[in-house]
Amino acid sequence: MPGPAIASPWKKAPERRSERDLKREAVLTAAARVFSERGYHRTSLDEVAQILNVTKPTLYYYFKNKEAMLFACIQHGLDMLEAVGDADPAPGERTGMERLVAYLKRYAKVNETDFGRCAVRISDAELSDASRKKVRRIKTEIDRKIRELVSNGIEDGSIASSDPKITAFALAGALNSIGHWHQRDADMVGQKIADEYIALLVKGLAPRTR
Amino acid sequence: MPGPAIASPWKKAPERRSERDLKREAVLTAAARVFSERGYHRTSLDEVAQILNVTKPTLYYYFKNKEAMLFACIQHGLDMLEAVGDADPAPGERTGMERLVAYLKRYAKVNETDFGRCAVRISDAELSDASRKKVRRIKTEIDRKIRELVSNGIEDGSIASSDPKITAFALAGALNSIGHWHQRDADMVGQKIADEYIALLVKGLAPRTR
DNA sequence: TTTTTATGTTACCGACAAGTAAAATAGTTT
DNA sequence: AAACTATTTTACTTGTCGGTAACATAAAAA
Numbered sequence: 001m002p003g004p005a006i007a008s009p010w011k012k013a014p015e016r017r018s019e020r021d022l023k024r025e026a027v028l029t030a031a032a033r034v035f036s037e038r039g040y041h042r043t044s045l046d047e048v049a050q051i052l053n054v055t056k057p058t059l060y061y062y063f064k065n066k067e068a069m070l071f072a073c074i075q076h077g078l079d080m081l082e083a084v085g086d087a088d089p090a091p092g093e094r095t096g097m098e099r100l101v102a103y104l105k106r107y108a109k110v111n112e113t114d115f116g117r118c119a120v121r122i123s124d125a126e127l128s129d130a131s132r133k134k135v136r137r138i139k140t141e142i143d144r145k146i147r148e149l150v151s152n153g154i155e156d157g158s159i160a161s162s163d164p165k166i167t168a169f170a171l172a173g174a175l176n177s178i179g180h181w182h183q184r185d186a187d188m189v190g191q192k193i194a195d196e197y198i199a200l201l202v203k204g205l206a207p208r209t210r
Numbered sequence: 211m212p213g214p215a216i217a218s219p220w221k222k223a224p225e226r227r228s229e230r231d232l233k234r235e236a237v238l239t240a241a242a243r244v245f246s247e248r249g250y251h252r253t254s255l256d257e258v259a260q261i262l263n264v265t266k267p268t269l270y271y272y273f274k275n276k277e278a279m280l281f282a283c284i285q286h287g288l289d290m291l292e293a294v295g296d297a298d299p300a301p302g303e304r305t306g307m308e309r310l311v312a313y314l315k316r317y318a319k320v321n322e323t324d325f326g327r328c329a330v331r332i333s334d335a336e337l338s339d340a341s342r343k344k345v346r347r348i349k350t351e352i353d354r355k356i357r358e359l360v361s362n363g364i365e366d367g368s369i370a371s372s373d374p375k376i377t378a379f380a381l382a383g384a385l386n387s388i389g390h391w392h393q394r395d396a397d398m399v400g401q402k403i404a405d406e407y408i409a410l411l412v413k414g415l416a417p418r419t420r
Numbered sequence: 421t422t423t424t425t426a427t428g429t430t431a432c433c434g435a436c437a438a439g440t441a442a443a444a445t446a447g448t449t450t
Numbered sequence: 451a452a453a454c455t456a457t458t459t460t461a462c463t464t465g466t467c468g469g470t471a472a473c474a475t476a477a478a479a480a
Contacts (some may be wrong), residue, residue, distance in 0.1 A: 020456085039333060041251035044437055057440080058458055066438070097415065123249060153415070160417035166406040167415070173387025173407075174380060196376040204414025205307065205363070205377070207370035230426085254467060267470080268428055276468065422480080429474070436466095444459070450452085 024062040026052060029114070032073040036117035036179075040070055040126050070122065071131040077119025078138040080110045085145035096153025101198060103149055104175060108194030111179050120176045143168055174201060234272040236262060239324070242283040246327035246389075250280055250336050280332065281341040287329025288348040290320045295355035306363025311408060313359055318385050318404030330386045353378055384411060 030051045034043050045066055049056045063069045084106040088099060110116040124132045146168040153159030161167045178193055240261045244253050255276055259266045273279045294316040298309055320326040334342045356378040363369025371377045388403055 023457095039335060042335065045439090046437075055459060056438085057460090060439070061457065100415070125249060125252065150415075157417065159415050160413065160419075161410070161415065163406055166403060167410060169403070170384060170387075170407045170410050173390065174384040176390075177380075177383030177387045180383065180386075193376060193379070196373055197380050200371070200377060200380050200414075201410070202415050203370065204410075204416070205310070205360075205369050205371065205412050206414070207367065208416075208418065209370075233427095255469090256467080265429060266468085267430085270469070271427065424477105424479070426477080427475085429472105431470105431472090433468105433470075435468090438464085438466100440463075441461090442459100443461095445457080447454105447456080449454070 020062075027059055027062050028069065028072055028076070031069045032076070032114040032118050035070060035073055036114045036121060040122050067126070067128060067131070070118075071127055071135075073115060073118040074122060074124070074127070074135055075119075075138070077110070077113070077115035077117070078135065078142070080113065080116060081107060081119060081142050082138055082145075084110055085142065088145075088149075095158035096149055096151075096156050097158035097202070100146075100149040100153055100159065101202060103146070104171065104198050104201075105194065107172075108175050108178065108198070109191070111175060111194075112191075117179045120179050143172065146171060171201060230272075237269055237272050238279065238282055238286070241279045242286070242324040242328050245280060245283055246324045246331060250332050277336070277338060277341070280328075281337055281345075283325060283328040284332060284334070284337070284345055285329075285348070287320070287323070287325035287327070288345065288352070290323065290326060291317060291329060291352050292348055292355075294320055295352065298355075298359075305368035306359055306361075306366050307368035307412070310356075310359040310363055310369065311412060313356070314381065314385060314408050314411075315404065317382075318388065318408070319401070321385060321389050321404075322401075327389045330389050353382065356381060381411060 027048070031043075031048050034048055034051065045056045045059055048069075049059055052058075059069070063072070084103060087106060088103060094102075111120055124135045127135060147164045150159060150161055150164040150167050150171075154161055154164065174197055175194070178197065237258070241253075241258050244258055244261065255266050255269055258279075259269055262268075269279070273282070294313060297316060298313060304312075321330055334345045337345060357374045360369060360371055360374040360377050360381075364371055364374065384407055385404070388407065
């Protein structure tokens with residue numbers, strides 16, 4: 001009978017993740033890319049496997065099934081979007097508008113990633129009831145954050161809006177829509193589009209000079 | 211050998227469409243509804259047939275295949291959107307901004323229909339190359355129209371925009387995004403949302419009083 | 421009545437893709 | 451060496467669904 005294993009502290013250093021985790025992550029990254037590019041249903045797991053130079057059953061070693069893969073992709077994307085809200089600097093330092101604009105820029109940046117696009121583009125109708133419920137929870141939280149920023153801006157007078165709820169929807173909707181066509185127009189790249197979008201949303205179409 | 215049939219003028223009156231056309235249209239309407247609600251891939255033709263109280267092969271009497279159905283739905287939706295541009299009153303009567311806002315409101319209204327949502331929500335990646343090409347042509351035309359309105363507004367000073375191209379994308383994208391929500395939030399109905407969206411786009415978030 | 425045309429149904433096929441079982445391989449431990 | 455563990459493959463099953471063939475029915479035409 002072997003004695004108790006001696007703990008090797010550097011073996012558990014967080015940056016040294018197990019190979020399994022790395023591979024699982026690679027599967028997820030590949031899935032996110034192809035899901036977001038070609039759509040969930042049009043993507044077969046054989047394709048995902050091929051990208052990784054493995055065969056389909058290998059994927060099942062890392063994920064229970066296709067839906068679990070999609071759920072992980074969407075969740076990761078939503079987690080990134082939610083983290084955008086946590087990077088919000090302490091309220092009071094800047095106006096609500098400034099904080100909102102900074103938030104929207106970070107939000108748009110996440111939407112440029114494969115995970116972000118998965119979260120935004122793929123309908124959660126693909127998911128099981130349980131997964132969808134979790135996804136909806138995070139989406140609600142993100143929406144709440146945007147509304148909060150809008151409300152703060154209204155309070156401090158830096159934002160004019162009659163309805164934070166609809167405004168929050170409109171902002172998210174407008175930014176999410178970027179992901180839908182930006183691959184059609186490869187010439188204008190992400191950040192520029194996002195900046196123009198945000199400028200439009202901030203300033204509006206109507207001229208401000210008189 | 212029968213003599214030449216005597217033409218019966220009232221038989222060809224345009225409002226008296228053949229039963230076949232009516233049924234074909236019913237198929238299309240049912241397809242548009244369920245495609246836009248549940249998505250193309252998640253919809254089986256058996257479902258569509260069931261809605262109409264027929265069996266699947268009957269659908270094939272009216273359409274060549276599933277993709278032809280989808281194409282007809284999308285095309286009809288896009289035709290409606292394109293018609294929105296034709297309803298534009300003579301230029302010169304009003305400012306570019308007024309014309310654009312009126313356009314956007316009609317556009318949003320179309321997007322409340324099943325066909326409009328099909329056109330906007332379902333990726334044209336589902337279509338064959340030939341169909342997609344046609345669809346893209348109409349989409350380009352719609353985009354051109356929006357750009358034209360924006361440009362006119364810029365010229366007459368009623369619209370402030372640095373880039374009509376991105377602005378047109380942003381406008382369409384924002385309105386299209388309405389279709390993604392509105393079933394989740396049944397309490398706020400279409401036109402109200404659209405009006406708020408448009409108001410935001412026109413006035414912007416930044417307050418105009420000083 | 422017979423024939424033709426339009427419309428619909430039953431019963432089926434075939435393909436594709438998700439998912440699984442079980443064997444193969446390689447690395448590690450005993 | 452032997453045994454065990456982790457990982458991946460080959461080969462297979464299975465369900466779903468788009469699509470079709472062939473027949474049924476009924477109305478209109480001849």
